[in-house]
Amino acid sequence: MLITLGVMFARLRSGRDILRSLVVTQIARSGVALLPMASFLALALGLVVIGQTVSLMSRVGATDLLGTVMVTAVVRELGPMLAALLVLLRAGTANVIELGTIRATGEVEALEAMGIDPLHYLVVPRVVGMALGVFALTIYLLLGALISGFLWAFLQDVPLTPGMYLEQLAGALQAMDFVLLALKTFLFGIVIAIVTCYHGLAQPLRLEEVAAATVRALTQCVVFWVILDAVFIVIYLVA
Amino acid sequence: MSDNVPAPAPQPVIELIGAEVVSRLAPDTVTLTGVTWQVLPGEFWVIGGLGGSGKTDLLCTLAGLARPARGILRLFGDEVTPGYDYDRLRDRLRVALVFGEQGRLLRHLTARQNIALPLEYHRPQDPGNTARIESLLEFTETRPWADELPSSLSPAWARRVGLARALALKPPVLLLDNPLAGLDPRHAAWWLDRLDELWRGHPVLDGQAATIVVAATDFRPWRRAGRRLAVIQNTHLVPLPGAGAALEDPAAEALAALLSWTHRST
Numbered sequence: 001m002l003i004t005l006g007v008m009f010a011r012l013r014s015g016r017d018i019l020r021s022l023v024v025t026q027i028a029r030s031g032v033a034l035l036p037m038a039s040f041l042a043l044a045l046g047l048v049v050i051g052q053t054v055s056l057m058s059r060v061g062a063t064d065l066l067g068t069v070m071v072t073a074v075v076r077e078l079g080p081m082l083a084a085l086l087v088l089l090r091a092g093t094a095n096v097i098e099l100g101t102i103r104a105t106g107e108v109e110a111l112e113a114m115g116i117d118p119l120h121y122l123v124v125p126r127v128v129g130m131a132l133g134v135f136a137l138t139i140y141l142l143l144g145a146l147i148s149g150f151l152w153a154f155l156q157d158v159p160l161t162p163g164m165y166l167e168q169l170a171g172a173l174q175a176m177d178f179v180l181l182a183l184k185t186f187l188f189g190i191v192i193a194i195v196t197c198y199h200g201l202a203q204p205l206r207l208e209e210v211a212a213a214t215v216r217a218l219t220q221c222v223v224f225w226v227i228l229d230a231v232f233i234v235i236y237l238v239a
Numbered sequence: 240m241s242d243n244v245p246a247p248a249p250q251p252v253i254e255l256i257g258a259e260v261v262s263r264l265a266p267d268t269v270t271l272t273g274v275t276w277q278v279l280p281g282e283f284w285v286i287g288g289l290g291g292s293g294k295t296d297l298l299c300t301l302a303g304l305a306r307p308a309r310g311i312l313r314l315f316g317d318e319v320t321p322g323y324d325y326d327r328l329r330d331r332l333r334v335a336l337v338f339g340e341q342g343r344l345l346r347h348l349t350a351r352q353n354i355a356l357p358l359e360y361h362r363p364q365d366p367g368n369t370a371r372i373e374s375l376l377e378f379t380e381t382r383p384w385a386d387e388l389p390s391s392l393s394p395a396w397a398r399r400v401g402l403a404r405a406l407a408l409k410p411p412v413l414l415l416d417n418p419l420a421g422l423d424p425r426h427a428a429w430w431l432d433r434l435d436e437l438w439r440g441h442p443v444l445d446g447q448a449a450t451i452v453v454a455a456t457d458f459r460p461w462r463r464a465g466r467r468l469a470v471i472q473n474t475h476l477v478p479l480p481g482a483g484a485a486l487e488d489p490a491a492e493a494l495a496a497l498l499s500w501t502h503r504s505t
Contacts, residue, residue: 015360015361016363017359017363017364018356018359018363102345102346105346106338107343107344107345109263109299109304109343110338110343110344111345112304113304113331113335113338113405114356114404115331115332115357116356116357116360121360
């Protein structure tokens, strides 16, 4: 990560136009292209978590805790994790396969021969694009889940007005949640990009090794997320 | 008075002194040892060797993609040191490597975008970039395939696009890895003629004579006068005396070894 950051800042002026278009491409792959799937997941998340929780809590008369449950379960944990998982499965796997093939077919040497740092051309746009992609997708997913959750609750005749629902959410959310949500999603995206790029590029791969490298990358991403998530849980508890 | 002062010896553009060249696939493996050799401006070298003898490794080293395990490599008089990648980028851009096979084009870019890449990366917003790309498409006769992805190009045409990409920044030194491998006679003749033109000075390089180093498995197509020959034999690079005519000198042991394979295959 430090090397990537070093390259990013050391070469800020090189190939800006090219890098900008590559970042946009990565945002499209890690964000825009995933919107239909994110919409479906948001709907499912609303049904499974929010709709059922609202229904259950209204039955036991604990609807005043609704906001806290939403923020803790959906905003802090499930939303970022699901968005990151989506990006990992769709864009992260493509990353390893694409970069592994680029490495195996000698295109990295071709870039070096042109005086283009492969880290700058191949890794930096993915890091920036995936960080922004996971962040944006998480926001989209959260909004979708919260709206669909209310709709599911409404369909179950739970006595909850939109005003009460928003009030509870606003009451449960703290300024720290916004900061940590942004930080967490950016870090999730960066982890996906760095780990998948590492497995695609770090060692000379033969084409037949690309599939195994992809599996390794996916496993490591999940492990890193869990560790990262544990760190954030501690921060939430302390803050 | 000044007529009596000898002209200063030209500075080598590439110089190897006691270098050990390593394999680019297995960096712990030394493929060439004790390489002491220099390339002067305007020279046309053809390096012969059998497959796997280390020709591509040597070219990659000369292009600055790999450092020799031992010894000294100088490009344009500057020694290539561990800090080379960042500090000597300018030298690297003056030595262009044309890869063999399919030219190692970036598969997600069209032929035109491949040629444009070094220009847009190193000279963004240069108003001459578009005209430069067009002139390179013209020179390599690849305009009909300009908007095709490399997967749609035959290896012969992809290799020409690779040449165009290498010429984009007008490098004074061109390294070519087995440019004639697998080409039909028409394409092979095209390469021999175009390289001759570049060597003598072509408008695509602003008329400046290019210094050329070619790696080849077969010397026979490169018999034209004025070219210097070297053979890789038993992990050593053996420059042959004289230019061109050395091909006719079977006494050269290293050359004879390579030619014995050549003759067996004909």
